């Protein structure tokens with residue numbers, strides 16, 4: 134049975150050992166995020182320092198990765214987060230996932246810490262650790278160019294930028310111009326003195342039943358290319374989502390006080406379209422949904438970015454109440470070059486602006502930068518300071534929760550985060566199933582952990598929701614989280630997962646690749662999602678997290694949302710305790726949020 138190989142690379146001892154995934158693990162966890170949590174849970178002791186030698190970083194491809202199936206070759210980083218102290222999973226695009234598979238591996242486990250900066254070079258036949266002194270200090274673009282020059286055009290990399298080297302708690306890992314941005318995975322890589330992983334390999338993957346797989350791929354391509362969602366996403370990516378979220382009043386503005394941006398007519402999809410100069414995408418995906426922009430005039434002239442997409446558009450407009458489109462492109466470019474997560478960067482900057490407004494920090498703390506709403510030049514300056522940990526940037530590099538602890542004076546009331554992970558661009562008070570997903574997601578406030586499409590776009594599976602209801606929708610929050618978990622066993626792009634081919638075709642494709650028929654049972658896929666989510670919960674409990682951490686920020690629970698003229702005006706989150714009681718009950722967890730013995734037994738998790 135073809136269940137997958139992995140490589141264990143210890144940077145302290147330089148020892149490199151191959152391994153093979155056990156058959157039971159392959160059945161119960163399938164791959165991707167499933168393998169990530171299964172191995173991390175087994176191997177990481179409680180109370181490990183996320184930036185210490187004992188933390189591990191797992192880089193994963195998916196079981197279908199590298200094949201010509203569409204949108205299944207994304208990659209994932211799994212570790213213990215330095216930003217949250219909880220489980221971390223972060224997903225990236227471009228080609229790295231496919232190349233990892235071409236080299237012959239489902240995943241690599243990186244352990245220990247190198248004495249000096251190093252990078253790993255991997256091929257089908259070898260894995261070597263090299264000195265990276267000359268790469269250290271280079272940005273993500275320069276690093277990848279340099280490795281490309283050394284190893285040739287057929288090289289694909291993941292790397293960190295200066296922010297990861299400086300252990301900024303929300304530094305990401307970058308491949309091409311796409312990133313596994315969230316949770317500070319780049320800081321973990323930096324803490325190991327690991328600058329990059331570069332791969333050279335011939336395009337080749339092994340399939341259990343190539344004929345059946347070829348037929349299934351034809352069916353998958355047909356389904357996807359005939360889906361309306363595909364066409365729209367190919368044309369716009371997510372560069373127009375702000376038009377919709379502003380309209381319904383859930384576009385967070387001024388550090389999550391308002392739900393509509395004044396001047397939003399300057400940052401519409403059409404306005405970004407005017408500056409678009411190209412598009413980029415991931416391995417074997419014709420959608421190419423990354424839209425490339427160049428600024429043609431003004432103080433940001435020649436800023437050029439393979440983005441911003443929706444979340445980054447918001448991160449550099451809504452957070453500081455600036456409708457300046459050029460500044461958003463410049464800020465996005467900076468984050469990609471320096472190696473920062475745009476969501477946490479923008480959110481933390483919005484937090485700093487509010488502290489400045491309230492007088493909790495002043496010009497003396499900011500080296501004279503005036504953090505006044507709308508001041509986009511100060512925002513761009515702050516990004517550079519954060520990546521370099523310079524001046525106030527050193528404090529903000531800890532993330533909003535960490536910075537609030539350092540600053541004191543009530544600053545924690547303005548840190549808009551869950552479990553330490555900054556909220557993204559959907560206002561919880563106007564989309565409560567999304568908000569409660571933030572509150573309960575294993576990694577903290579991530580929209581990608583259980584996207585509430587029912588609240589946002591009126592999706593009808595498993596049923597429609599009223600977006601202002603709370604405990605009534607606990608079942609939908611659980612459905613979204615478990616669905617995401619099993620889809621991420623294949624690291625399927627979550628956009629593409631909505632284009633009509635999962636779960637039936639996914640299960641059959643897995644079976645054709647691995648020769649394991651149980652994957653064709655949709656109930657098995659769904660139970661796998663639940664199993665993954667529960668094991669992540671056990672991981673977090675072992676790290677000391679519990680019910681007290683499943684909470685939205687104080688602002689959402691006590692301050693009405695101001696939207697101007699949209700439907701959510703005056704909303705707050707009223708019934709968080711009732712929601713948690715219902716959510717835990719439906720999950721089979723105790724009042725404290727601990728999975729019951731019966732639940733663990735039903736998921737084959739007893740005794741792990």
Ligand code: SF4
Pocket residue numbers: 204205226227366413414415418419420421422423626627628629
């Ligand atoms: S839809 Fe976009 S993000 Fe998803 S695989 Fe295709 S190019 Fe990548």
